[in-house]
Amino acid sequence: MAKIVVTAPQLPAALDLLSEHQVVGGDHFMDREELAQNIQGADALLSSLSDPLDAQMIQQAGPQLKVIGQCAAGFNNIDLQAARQANIAVTTTPGVLHEATADLAFALLLQVTRRTGEAERLVRAGKAWRYDHTFMLGMGLQGATLGIVGLGQIGEAMARRGAAFGMNILYSAHSDKDTSRIGGKVRRVSNDELIASSDVVSLHCPLTNETRHLIDADALNSMKESAYLVNTARGACVDEKALASALQKGQIAGAGLDVYEDEPAISPELMRMENVVLLPHIGSATRPTREKMSALTARNILAVLEGRQPENQL
Ligand code: GLV
Numbered sequence: 001m002a003k004i005v006v007t008a009p010q011l012p013a014a015l016d017l018l019s020e021h022q023v024v025g026g027d028h029f030m031d032r033e034e035l036a037q038n039i040q041g042a043d044a045l046l047s048s049l050s051d052p053l054d055a056q057m058i059q060q061a062g063p064q065l066k067v068i069g070q071c072a073a074g075f076n077n078i079d080l081q082a083a084r085q086a087n088i089a090v091t092t093t094p095g096v097l098h099e100a101t102a103d104l105a106f107a108l109l110l111q112v113t114r115r116t117g118e119a120e121r122l123v124r125a126g127k128a129w130r131y132d133h134t135f136m137l138g139m140g141l142q143g144a145t146l147g148i149v150g151l152g153q154i155g156e157a158m159a160r161r162g163a164a165f166g167m168n169i170l171y172s173a174h175s176d177k178d179t180s181r182i183g184g185k186v187r188r189v190s191n192d193e194l195i196a197s198s199d200v201v202s203l204h205c206p207l208t209n210e211t212r213h214l215i216d217a218d219a220l221n222s223m224k225e226s227a228y229l230v231n232t233a234r235g236a237c238v239d240e241k242a243l244a245s246a247l248q249k250g251q252i253a254g255a256g257l258d259v260y261e262d263e264p265a266i267s268p269e270l271m272r273m274e275n276v277v278l279l280p281h282i283g284s285a286t287r288p289t290r291e292k293m294s295a296l297t298a299r300n301i302l303a304v305l306e307g308r309q310p311e312n313q314l
Helices: 033-040 055-061 080-085 098-115 116-123 151-163 193-196 217-222 240-249 269-272 289-304
Strands: 003-006 022-025 044-047 067-070 090-091 144-151 168-174 186-188 200-203 230-231 254-257 276-278
Touching: 033 289, 044 080, 044 168, 044 289, 055 080, 067 289, 080 090, 090 289, 098 116, 098 151, 098 200, 098 230, 098 254, 144 151, 144 193, 151 168, 151 200, 168 193, 193 217, 240 254, 240 269, 269 276
Parallel strands: 003 022, 003 044, 044 067, 067 090, 144 168, 144 200, 168 186, 200 230, 230 254, 254 276
Antiparallel strands: none
């Protein structure tokens, strides 16, 4: 029987599959101290994207730790080099969450360009309104340009949605991608051209040294004043202070955010802005998607423990 530490609340879809083993946790978030204690002697970790799995934490585990099953697509919280050195397999959950995450990214795009958050707040506040030809005008999507940073599975799913709404698609990536499933006009450009030419810039890249603060003050300054930023990737891909300042100065038209640099904290300036939509990191949060993520993570862990190749090893 293996000791499997589950660092955060989990669904039965994962816990049931692991029930033959000694499962520690799974019903609450472990802070650094609790995780550091529980990881000692663990054979496997079912981790969540905010766990501090740095070199120190990984060393704390001991030589028996064989697998970190991260229940997320992103893995910027894990020191991969330290894991590799310690011979620990790290797995993630691609292939099951891209459609749900792209749905949410497109919801943010629609919300911010059509001002639905602002409009709903007005109605709920009981403010006076009537049908008015000149009231609450937003941006149209037909013929507008959607710039996708990172055309992986989620970026491609977002591009398909944009094309279906009549948007022209620009993307930036390290290499040309197969765009045959997207339809409409699609072109690969540099990050700089994408940022300067898009009506909506949507981030779908992992957080790496290269993408940290990719959207900084200069990038925001080079965006169109009428353009919007959507971020469902990682908060630190955007310099949040620079974003608040650009929005205050009217350098861009608005932002739709699901992730934050220091989440769950959010810059107070952003909280006050009507042209900003703020969601609590729920990109993949549909029940079927989260159940698939849970089951896949558990299967990955069991595969490594049983000496088989997991589906999604990094
Ligand atoms: C969510 O942000 C994920 O990486 O799965």
